[in-house]
Amino acid sequence: MITEYNESIFESIKHINDFGQEHWLARELQIVLAYSEWRNFSRVIAKAKEASKNSNNQISEHFVDVNKISILPQGGERIIEDIELSRYACYLIVQNGDPKKQVIALGQTYFAIKTRQQELIENYDNLSEDEKRLAVRNEIKEHNKALADAAHKAGVVTPIEYATFQNKGYQDLYGGLNAKDIKQRKNLKQSQNILDHMGHEELAANLFRATQTESKLRRDNIQGKEKANATHFEVGKAVRDTIKELGGTMPEDLPKPEKSIQEIEKNKNKSLK
Known part of the structure; x- marks a missing residue:
């Protein structure tokens, strides 16, 4: 046993x-x-x-x-x-396993992240921190499009409604902090994107949040913006709980990288030239 x-x-x-x-x-x-x-x-x-x-x-x-x-x-x-x-x-x-089992939640995190890493690039574990950040950030861009589509079909229509929907996902993943709070914690300007100032571990948690919310919205045929918001909140909480069970660092406590994604891309383009 x-x-x-x-x-x-x-x-x-x-x-x-x-x-x-x-x-x-x-x-x-x-x-x-x-x-x-x-x-x-x-x-x-x-x-x-x-x-x-x-x-x-x-x-x-x-x-x-x-x-x-x-x-x-x-x-x-x-x-x-x-x-x-x-x-x-x-x-x-x-x-598709029994969600009441603790090990199922752990398995969902493990296989989802590892499968996504494998899809991103075969030698993911050998990449530098900056390379991992770029890989996962680009993947989030694509999955946020799919998440927005799923949310729209569920009834999240206007930009304000989508901003509220996104905040619900952040709030329980980040222990009650919304997007504005996270920006303040990272000393970011309002115009800066939070995702461009995360390390690969924090990005991976947010990628998991996005992919699992999209999947649940579609799988359970969630209808209505309030139910969509509740679903995003529920998934964010599940990801946070799993990180806690694994003994990981909470997303809000992870350090802010010195370079933004834009700086990494700029340096990468310079080196290619």
């Missing part, structure tokens, strides 16, 4: 094949995610497969059926069905 949860439990059951490709086994992930019965976990996997299909991803690329041989105590063998899972498959599984 697992009594302490941290992201290392997901790394500890990761397998690397002869070609350097990573995968997880469903039976092992079942144990880590605290599902006592395979039949219940199979239902979660089925939902994850459907989500993969709806996202125009080949199920066979992320869920590979395999068989394992188990030796019986009295002698003889039994074939046990298992599934090799990609990181993306694991992400979809925890997204």
Whole structure:
């Protein structure tokens, strides 16, 4: 029985094949995610497969059926069905898992951020702090467009309504601070964008907030600006709670980088020339 949860439990059951490709086994992930019965976990996997299909991803690329041989105590063998899972498959599984389980929330954070990093660039962990900031900041730009679209479809229409909607996401992620408060804390001008003055860790938390809010708005078919605001607030709180459970630093306490994203881009362009 697992009594302490941290992201290392997901790394500890990761397998690397002869070609350097990573995968997880469903039976092992079942144990880590605290599902006592395979039949219940199979239902979660089925939902994850459907989500993969709806996202125009080949199920066979992320869920590979395999068989394992188990030796019986009295002698003889039994074939046990298992599934090799990609990181993306694991992400979809925890997204469809029991939200009441503490480890599910942890898994959502771990696989979402790691999957996003993998999508951004294969050697993400080898990048410098400035390079990581640029990569994640550019990803947030794209996902904020998707978030704005999802919010609009939910009923958040005017610029003022969207500003209120965005503040709700910041408020519970930042322990009650809204966008104006965060700017004051970072000594920023009103015209400066908060996201351009965050380190990669703080940016990653906000990327997770944005992607998960967009996903929940669409998945739950949220309608009405008040419900959309409440959803953004709820997701911000969930991200903050997960950071706390992991023993991480709260976003408002993370240091402000010396250089803005614009300065990093300017220096990068100079070096290319």
